[in-house]
Amino acid sequence: MKKLAQFEPKEVFFYFEEICKIPHGSYHEKALSDYCVLFAKEHGLRVFQDDLYNVVILKDATNGYEKEDPIIIQGHLDMVCEKKNDVVFDFETQGLQLDTDGQYVFAVGTTLGGDDGIAVAYALAILASKTIAHPALEVVFTVSEEVGMEGAAGIDLSMCRGKKLLNIDSEEEGIMLSSCAGGVRTYSEIPVKYAEAEGNKIRLEWSGLTGGHSGVEIHKWRANANVLMGRLLLSLHRKHEFLIAAIGGGLKDNAIPRESYAEIIVSTADATKIIEQINQMVVAYQNEYCVSDPEMKLSYSLETSYSGTALDKSSTEKVIGFLNCAPNGIQAMSMEIEGLVETSLNLGIMDLKESSVLFTYALRSSKGSAKEALCDKMCMITELFDGTIRMSGNYPAWEFKKDSDFRDKMCRVYREMYDVEPKVEAVHAGLECGLLSEKIADLDCVSIGPNMSGIHTTEEKLEIASVKRVWEYILRLLETK
Numbered sequence: 001m002k003k004l005a006q007f008e009p010k011e012v013f014f015y016f017e018e019i020c021k022i023p024h025g026s027y028h029e030k031a032l033s034d035y036c037v038l039f040a041k042e043h044g045l046r047v048f049q050d051d052l053y054n055v056v057i058l059k060d061a062t063n064g065y066e067k068e069d070p071i072i073i074q075g076h077l078d079m080v081c082e083k084k085n086d087v088v089f090d091f092e093t094q095g096l097q098l099d100t101d102g103q104y105v106f107a108v109g110t111t112l113g114g115d116d117g118i119a120v121a122y123a124l125a126i127l128a129s130k131t132i133a134h135p136a137l138e139v140v141f142t143v144s145e146e147v148g149m150e151g152a153a154g155i156d157l158s159m160c161r162g163k164k165l166l167n168i169d170s171e172e173e174g175i176m177l178s179s180c181a182g183g184v185r186t187y188s189e190i191p192v193k194y195a196e197a198e199g200n201k202i203r204l205e206w207s208g209l210t211g212g213h214s215g216v217e218i219h220k221w222r223a224n225a226n227v228l229m230g231r232l233l234l235s236l237h238r239k240h241e242f243l244i245a246a247i248g249g250g251l252k253d254n255a256i257p258r259e260s261y262a263e264i265i266v267s268t269a270d271a272t273k274i275i276e277q278i279n280q281m282v283v284a285y286q287n288e289y290c291v292s293d294p295e296m297k298l299s300y301s302l303e304t305s306y307s308g309t310a311l312d313k314s315s316t317e318k319v320i321g322f323l324n325c326a327p328n329g330i331q332a333m334s335m336e337i338e339g340l341v342e343t344s345l346n347l348g349i350m351d352l353k354e355s356s357v358l359f360t361y362a363l364r365s366s367k368g369s370a371k372e373a374l375c376d377k378m379c380m381i382t383e384l385f386d387g388t389i390r391m392s393g394n395y396p397a398w399e400f401k402k403d404s405d406f407r408d409k410m411c412r413v414y415r416e417m418y419d420v421e422p423k424v425e426a427v428h429a430g431l432e433c434g435l436l437s438e439k440i441a442d443l444d445c446v447s448i449g450p451n452m453s454g455i456h457t458t459e460e461k462l463e464i465a466s467v468k469r470v471w472e473y474i475l476r477l478l479e480t481k
């Protein structure tokens with residue numbers, strides 16, 4: 001049964017529902033990519049599909065629009081696959097189970113992929129139409145945006161003539177995004193050695209932290225469970241000897257970690273005093289983060305006769321040292337756009353491997369030079385603790401253009417439709433516009449989208465009325481000369 005057939009715009013919700021039937025998590029976009037290719041062929045449109053499964057579809061201008069500049073409409077094919085713990089769902093074989101409360105569309109127990117399925121639905125609906133007036137259209141669907149923008153990095157756009165790009169990958173109606181941060185993942189690996197250890201084992205676990213997205217929520221100054229564990233271990237280590245037997249925390253480089261754990265081996269004589277100190281520190285940390293992380297808690301357990309292995313003294317000191325010397329969180333605020341974070345990093349994952357502890361960071365900046373400087377700093381600090389550093393998923397910032405004809409036109413059309421001024425904003429997170437700007441000289445981009453909340457989580461919701469308004473806006477934009 002078609003769940004969304006009752007909603008307007010019918011053609012947009014039709015394609016959105018079709019997309020949701022086809023599994024399309026990151027790195028599994030082939031089926032949806034093939035669907036788009038088949039769609040283009042059935043509609044007599046020129047289509048290109050590359051080895052990554054990126055798709056470009058070209059459609060000629062409609063009558064009277066032949067002389068207008070072509071417009072590139074762009075979105076990504078992949079979605080983040082998250083499901084509730086108690087839900088059995090296979091993202092590689094099953095279509096999403098859509099539902100609605102009349103106001104929002106969501107998926108039962110999983111992410112919805114409104115990010116960025118709605119862009120694909122809008123674009124297909126425009127391509128399929130015989131009545132919408134528009135200049136030449138170049139529709140670009142990329143893959144693997146959510147895992148490092150590999151599609152945008154690898155795509156060939158030499159078939160495109162357009163210099164104006166409408167990216168539909170934002171989540172707040174009425175905002176014309178015009179700049180985003182560049183980013184890179186860094187992996188600092190601190191080598192460790194093991195030694196025999198005996199005594200009492202204390203297991204420490206941070207939980208209940210608020211967490212959040214390491215880009216768009218980094219300005220909320222929330223506690224990072226990995227960093228907090230580092231602080232606790234350092235303050236204990238200033239007064240007591242111990243060895244680390246286990247340490248870890250966090251699931252994703254770009255999520256502020258909500259949980260972390262460590263096991264330390266202490267002497268029997270010290271155990272009570274350490275636990276006393278732990279209790280004092282926890283109260284202090286809870287006080288420090290009472291606004292951002294009111295549910296934060298530390299639990300611990302004591303095992304009295306431990307005999308096994310642990311990191312040796314020097315390795316223990318290096319791990320604590322690195323955790324406390326490496327920067328984390330906001331590093332600089334923009335001096336051009338008030339309230340915008342310019343440079344930040346997040347220790348997303350720490351993981352004890354066989355012969356090292358691996359610290360994975362998501363690092364961002366809207367200034368290329370500031371990103372490079374922070375990378376250099378991370379290299380130095382890692383090397384100071386005898387470690388090695390690797391980087392991956394480097395993508396450039398999309399820097400703010402002072403003069404943008406396309407943005408001016410988009411603002412003008414918005415003003416005419418709604419009689420309010422749209423907001424021109426920048427975001428401390430990644431969009432593909434930076435990479436795409438490297439492919440086409442003088443590319444003029446703006447990113448928009450209908451209202452969505454809870455993206456990348458099982459709470460993801462897409463606002464139906466907003467989908468309609470943004471659709472009407474896009475059509476007006478296309479028909480405005």
Ligand SMILES: [Zn+2]
Pocket residue numbers: 076115116145169
């Ligand atoms: Zn997206």
